[in-house]
Amino acid sequence: MEYRFKGHLVEELYKDYRIKEGMKACMNCGVCTAVCPAAEFYKYNPKNIVNIVARKNEDDMEDLLKSDTIWYCGECMSCVTRCPRANAPGLVIMALRKLSMRSGLYMQSEKGRQQYVVVKDLCSNILNYGYCVYPRTFDYETHKEFGPVGKWINDNLDDLHARMGSNLDGDGPGGLRKIPKESLDQLKNIFDVTGATELMEQVLGDAHEEAVKENLTDEEYFMKVYTENDWEKHLNH
Amino acid sequence: MIIEGKQKIWADYQKDIPDDHYFYVRSCIRQAFWPGSEVTFLDITRNKLGKDFYENPYHTTCGGIAYHSDTIPQETAMTIIARQFALMHESGYENYVCSCITSFGCYTETLETWHEYPELEAKIRQYLWDSCKKEFAKPKYLAHASDIIYKFRFEIAKQMKFPLVNVKTGKPLKVVEHIGCHYSKMFPSKGFGGAEYPHVLVGMIEAWGGEVVDYPERRQCCGFGFRQYFVQANRGYSESNTHKKFESMEPYEPDMIITNCPGCPYFLDRWQYVIAEQTGKTYGKNGYGIPALTYEEVAGLVMGYDPWDLGLQMHQVAIEPLLEKMGIPYDPKKKYQGLNGKDLGQPMCPSCIKSV
Amino acid sequence: MKENILIIGGGAAGIEAATQLQKMGLTPIIVEKSEKLGGHIAQWDRLFPAFHPAKDVVGQMLDNVKGVDVRLNTEVADIKRDTDGFKATLSDNATIDAKAVVLATGFDLFKAERKQEYGYGIYNNVITSLELEKFFRTGKDERIGNPKKIGFVHCVGARDVKVGNTYCSKVCCTTALKQACEMKEVFPNAEVYTFYMDLRMFGPGYEDLYLRTQKDFDVKCIRGRVCEVSEDMDGRLVIKAEDTLFGKPLKMTLDLLVLMCSMEKAKSIDKIQQQLGIANNNDGFMQIKDTYLGMNGTAKDGVFVAGTCTAPKSLPDTIAEARSVAVEVFNYINNK
Numbered sequence: 001m002e003y004r005f006k007g008h009l010v011e012e013l014y015k016d017y018r019i020k021e022g023m024k025a026c027m028n029c030g031v032c033t034a035v036c037p038a039a040e041f042y043k044y045n046p047k048n049i050v051n052i053v054a055r056k057n058e059d060d061m062e063d064l065l066k067s068d069t070i071w072y073c074g075e076c077m078s079c080v081t082r083c084p085r086a087n088a089p090g091l092v093i094m095a096l097r098k099l100s101m102r103s104g105l106y107m108q109s110e111k112g113r114q115q116y117v118v119v120k121d122l123c124s125n126i127l128n129y130g131y132c133v134y135p136r137t138f139d140y141e142t143h144k145e146f147g148p149v150g151k152w153i154n155d156n157l158d159d160l161h162a163r164m165g166s167n168l169d170g171d172g173p174g175g176l177r178k179i180p181k182e183s184l185d186q187l188k189n190i191f192d193v194t195g196a197t198e199l200m201e202q203v204l205g206d207a208h209e210e211a212v213k214e215n216l217t218d219e220e221y222f223m224k225v226y227t228e229n230d231w232e233k234h235l236n237h
Numbered sequence: 238m239i240i241e242g243k244q245k246i247w248a249d250y251q252k253d254i255p256d257d258h259y260f261y262v263r264s265c266i267r268q269a270f271w272p273g274s275e276v277t278f279l280d281i282t283r284n285k286l287g288k289d290f291y292e293n294p295y296h297t298t299c300g301g302i303a304y305h306s307d308t309i310p311q312e313t314a315m316t317i318i319a320r321q322f323a324l325m326h327e328s329g330y331e332n333y334v335c336s337c338i339t340s341f342g343c344y345t346e347t348l349e350t351w352h353e354y355p356e357l358e359a360k361i362r363q364y365l366w367d368s369c370k371k372e373f374a375k376p377k378y379l380a381h382a383s384d385i386i387y388k389f390r391f392e393i394a395k396q397m398k399f400p401l402v403n404v405k406t407g408k409p410l411k412v413v414e415h416i417g418c419h420y421s422k423m424f425p426s427k428g429f430g431g432a433e434y435p436h437v438l439v440g441m442i443e444a445w446g447g448e449v450v451d452y453p454e455r456r457q458c459c460g461f462g463f464r465q466y467f468v469q470a471n472r473g474y475s476e477s478n479t480h481k482k483f484e485s486m487e488p489y490e491p492d493m494i495i496t497n498c499p500g501c502p503y504f505l506d507r508w509q510y511v512i513a514e515q516t517g518k519t520y521g522k523n524g525y526g527i528p529a530l531t532y533e534e535v536a537g538l539v540m541g542y543d544p545w546d547l548g549l550q551m552h553q554v555a556i557e558p559l560l561e562k563m564g565i566p567y568d569p570k571k572k573y574q575g576l577n578g579k580d581l582g583q584p585m586c587p588s589c590i591k592s593v
Numbered sequence: 594m595k596e597n598i599l600i601i602g603g604g605a606a607g608i609e610a611a612t613q614l615q616k617m618g619l620t621p622i623i624v625e626k627s628e629k630l631g632g633h634i635a636q637w638d639r640l641f642p643a644f645h646p647a648k649d650v651v652g653q654m655l656d657n658v659k660g661v662d663v664r665l666n667t668e669v670a671d672i673k674r675d676t677d678g679f680k681a682t683l684s685d686n687a688t689i690d691a692k693a694v695v696l697a698t699g700f701d702l703f704k705a706e707r708k709q710e711y712g713y714g715i716y717n718n719v720i721t722s723l724e725l726e727k728f729f730r731t732g733k734d735e736r737i738g739n740p741k742k743i744g745f746v747h748c749v750g751a752r753d754v755k756v757g758n759t760y761c762s763k764v765c766c767t768t769a770l771k772q773a774c775e776m777k778e779v780f781p782n783a784e785v786y787t788f789y790m791d792l793r794m795f796g797p798g799y800e801d802l803y804l805r806t807q808k809d810f811d812v813k814c815i816r817g818r819v820c821e822v823s824e825d826m827d828g829r830l831v832i833k834a835e836d837t838l839f840g841k842p843l844k845m846t847l848d849l850l851v852l853m854c855s856m857e858k859a860k861s862i863d864k865i866q867q868q869l870g871i872a873n874n875n876d877g878f879m880q881i882k883d884t885y886l887g888m889n890g891t892a893k894d895g896v897f898v899a900g901t902c903t904a905p906k907s908l909p910d911t912i913a914e915a916r917s918v919a920v921e922v923f924n925y926i927n928n929k
Contacts, residue, residue: 016311017311017350017354017357018311020354021350021353027752027790028790028837029748029790029817029818029837030816030817030818030820030834030835030836030837031818031819031820031834031835032835033835033837033840033842034817034818034819034820034821034833034834034835034842034843035820035821035833035842036842037457037458037460037462037474037478037481038462038474039835039841039842040481040842041473041474041477041478042474045835045840047835047837048840071464072474073462074458074460074461074462074463074465074474074475074478075305075462075463076418076422076458076461076462077342077418077419077422077423078418078422078456078457078458080422080423081421081422081423081425081432081433081755082710082755082820082821083755084748084752084753084754084755084818085754086754086755088423094305094307094311097307098307098310098311101307111471114464114468114470114471115307115308115464117467117468118303118306118307118308118463118464118467118468119308121467122302122303122306122308122467123303123308123309126297126298126300126303126309130297130298131265131268131269131297131298132265132298132300132301132302132303133265133266133269133302134265134269135269138269142469145472145476145507145508145510145511146507147507147510147553147584147587148553148584148585148586148587148592149550149551149552149553149584149592150507150553151584151585152573152581152582152583152584152585153551155582156575156581156582159575159576159579159581160551160575160581161272162575162576163574163575163576163579164272164273164276164546164548165272165273165276166268166272166276171294172294173292173293173294174292175263175268175272175275175276176268176269176272177294179295179297180294180295182295183295183296183297184297186320186368186369186371187297187317189367189368189369190313190316190317190320190364190365190368190369191309191313192368193316193364193367193368194309194310194312194313194316194364194368195310195312195313196309196310196313199308199309199310200308203308225468226468226469226470227469227470228470229470229471231473236841238715238716238717238824239714239715239716239717240715241714242706242712242713242714242715243715246706246709431709433709433710433821434709434715451823451824452823452825453823453824453825453831454823455823456821488825488826489826
């Protein structure tokens with residue numbers, strides 16, 4: 001199987017500043033796994049991930065980047081507080097995820113393929129509205145946990161925010177204001193210059209390719225990836 | 238429990254917060270889900286405490302949620318942050334206050350990483366110039382908005398109308414304090430009280446007459462998990478973590494939860510609704526849940542703001558039992574109204590948890 | 594006139610050094626800040642690896658040191674070098690002129706409240722190894738009722754960059770297993786667990802102790818560092834750790850938790866140490882002249898060190914160093 005950085009995964013990983021920050025040396029004490037919420041619920045063990053990264057074996061690295069394992073972490077950073085060697089498994093995970101995406105290996109795992117959802121939703125929110133989360137794109141149907149009050153909020157969005165004193169889509173300062181075009185243009189430039197656009201286009205492209213392979217429209221593929229969950233495989237039970 | 242042990246730890250982790258002239262940046266989640274909180278925060282600080290809080294309308298998201306969902310590279314997040322710092326500098330400020338906890342974590346991480354690796358800071362300077370033709374200066378002080386309320390908690394107590402006390406029994410309310418993970422877990426010295434016994438919310442509770450509840454899963458993440466929530470298939474992770482916390486705090490019968498991260502109260506509130514619908518169980522008494530409030534909402538309640546101006550109608554868990562415990566008057570008819578009494582209908586009631 | 598050797602510290606190192614120096618015809622003078630000789634070891638109940646009563650060893654050492662000039666309840670307030678050696682002013686205003694100084698000031702136990710997540714000083718049922726040893730000796734500690742489940746936490750204040758001590762404190766593993774066995778003797782129906790990263794059983798008979806701990810005393814050794822401690826509604830302790838050999842996180846409710854605290858250099862000597870110009874090493878202990886052939890020497894002529902003021906060590910290590918410092922001092926005095 002061909003993929004970007006083949007044969008150089010370890011080398012590429014170690015360029016990430018989060019590896020420089022997060023990989024000092026592990027003494028296998030287990031406090032990170034002890035406190036980790038993902039380790040409690042998922043078949044996940046941050047200590048083992050750090051050990052694999054430390055071994056610097058190219059084949060093991062490929063397996064790791066293809067796996068669901070690196071996608072279980074919730075990035076709460078509880079591991080960072082406690083590690084007696086000042087490692088940061090949470091940061092190591094972020095570096096692994098980035099490499100998994102850039103190499104394309106993320107498409108080999110169910111949880112990896114979900115990156116299509118977050119890249120599409122969050123990047124479009126940032127570029128279109130200047131916010132990571134924007135109420136008009138937070139729909140009730142796909143977020144039923146928002147609750148009946150959430151449905152009411154969405155149904156009365158403009159009135160409610162006016163009552164609350166927000167400045168929804170308005171000019172000037174205030175909550176949920178319309179971000180000036182100049183700022184949105186600058187965010188786009190930042191995306192272009194720092195590689196976010198490239199990453200985003202790659203992920204959207206990978207998803208489209210996969211959708212075509214599976215004979216699905218982009219929307220159908222989105223919903224598939226959004227909901228598909230082989231929970232028996234993932235859960236610690 | 239020996240409280241003196243905790244007090245000594247709090248004394249060790251004090252941080253310098255300046256007195257005035259703050260550059261305020263908003264939170265994507267707080268302004269969307271808890272708009273009343275940011276409005277109240279600015280009203281308290283500007284009008285009740287007389288502070289200068291400046292908001293530059295060109296500021297944007299810090300990108301923190303996207304960064305922690307692994308959708309943008311670290312360099313992108315850092316450059317967006319550098320742009321925010323440039324706006325602060327252009328506006329003539331040096332005290333940076335952010336409303337979101339993930340933001341606070343990202344700003345702190347960025348500054349610390351630049352300190353360790355100056356070549357990365359130089360690279361980001363170049364990226365900012367190439368993309369925006371801007372130059373930045375690092376803030377002299379970086380604080381989270383809850384640090385400001387913490388700093389002025391005694392001034393707020395002086396203007397307090399409704400202390401955190403149960404008016405029927407005269408006893409202090411039992412308050413669970415929930416700190417956002419990105420406040421001090423990565424850099425304990427950057428949070429009041431460090432990472433093990435953070436003091437930023439404890440200080441508020443105690444200044445305002447309440448009693449802090451310690452329970453085994455107190456330090457546990459609420460479970461947001463970024464991609465673990467945004468992708469529906471992963472949401473069980475998020476719910477499970479919140480569920481674990483509620484199971485742990487239940488025997489202590491807390492009256493309310495106070496939070497400083499904008500995401501946490503969303504999860505602590507909404508997952509109670511989901512747990513009730515899935516299992517029939519509620520954690521408050523008589524089919525009610527435990528209200529999970531932002532610290533701005535709590536500050537507003539004690540200072541006598543109208544609950545519906547604070548935005549408490551935007552929570553799923555009913556706030557009314559708490560209002561009654563505190564002796565705060567409220568008009569049930571106005572709960573779901575818009576401006577000038579406009580009728581906006583009402584949300585449906587969930588089947589297994591009370592919402593009024 | 595017999596040559597005075599000022600020995601600061603009346604614990605095991607100071608006593609043994611003085612005993613030997615007296616036999617060699619010199620005049621050791623022990624200055625001890627507490628009310629009696631014996632230091633930490635006098636507070637111990639039984640010694641590893643074979644549960645030997647500490648008071649036997651201490652008693653023998655105190656016998657041997659009879660006749661030596663001892664100043665109890667006294668500290669060295671000031672010290673300076675003069676043409677003949679050193680002039681020390683004591684806290685009772687007496688002065689001592691000495692040809693050489695031996696720093697045998699020993700250790701302080703790591704203050705367990707610094708490891709905040711273990712809740713020492715916050716949760717009632719968290720105690721230190723020293724407090725447990727006192728319980729074995731006196732039978733009294735109001736926190737120890739009738740515990741059914743007891744845990745021992747290794748490496749508290751050691752091997753931990755977060756509290757500032759990255760070194761290993763050497764003896765806590767052996768002490769933990771010894772105390773775990775002794776706990777089973779007092780509470781035979783209790784479940785006793787130790788939570789370790791490594792089991793450093795470095796000396797003669799120590800691996801046998803490990804075997805006995807598991808086989809004869811049924812102590813369960815779990816390989817995983819305790820991550821955090823909290824208290825439940827009943828005042829019992831809830832700990833989180835990873836059972837690393839199974840690769841799974843675990844949570845356990847215990848009645849009592851014993852923290853194996855590391856040794857740190859005793860700080861009360863700091864001012865005198867500075868006056869003598871003796872630096873600390875990276876671990877915060879006194880800097881010795883050389884690892885292999887200079888463990889009793891320092892950078893300064895005439896100033897010698899012995900015992901746990903230079904590094905964590907066991908009682909046999911300390912006694913050996915005390916005897917070797919006597920040889921070093923003797924040779925120094927006689928210009929050899």
